[in-house]
Amino acid sequence: MRVFSLTVTSVACAAGLLWSSVAQADWRELVKEETGDYYFDQASVMSIHVSRLAWTLADLPHAGKTASGATYQSVMVRWRLYCRNDTIIQLAVSYFEKPMGKGKEVEKEDFLEWRSREMAIRPSTYLAALKNEVCSARSVAG
Numbered sequence: 001m002r003v004f005s006l007t008v009t010s011v012a013c014a015a016g017l018l019w020s021s022v023a024q025a026d027w028r029e030l031v032k033e034e035t036g037d038y039y040f041d042q043a044s045v046m047s048i049h050v051s052r053l054a055w056t057l058a059d060l061p062h063a064g065k066t067a068s069g070a071t072y073q074s075v076m077v078r079w080r081l082y083c084r085n086d087t088i089i090q091l092a093v094s095y096f097e098k099p100m101g102k103g104k105e106v107e108k109e110d111f112l113e114w115r116s117r118e119m120a121i122r123p124s125t126y127l128a129a130l131k132n133e134v135c136s137a138r139s140v141a142g
Helices: 002-023 126-134
Strands: 027-033 036-041 046-048 051-065 071-082 087-096 105-110
Touching: 027 126, 036 126, 051 126, 071 105, 071 126
Parallel strands: none
Antiparallel strands: 027 036, 036 051, 046 051, 051 071, 071 087, 087 105
């Protein structure tokens, strides 16, 4: 019983440390648009085989509503980018009640990763700016 308790405690602590490092990220500006200001966390960029993982943050000019009706002002998204074929997959999304990922996380969703869910990275978008930043060898953390 004690081993189970220690395992649960260590897993919870590890998850808390992982989340706190994302929530306390050093956000670098990607682009400013009418639809919002977009940032990415360079320290979160990881190279996984032929892809890159990265977190983005969108600050909205006006509060939005989730499908369940919760009000939010910023959105944090985890992406997998395929640099060579200009595609991207959304892995997770979190909605926050205040700008810059602050305040209460009002809703979150994790997605199953399927190659068929890949989306093309359109030119002149914040995702194109993200690709330019994370697909260079100098931007990969670790």
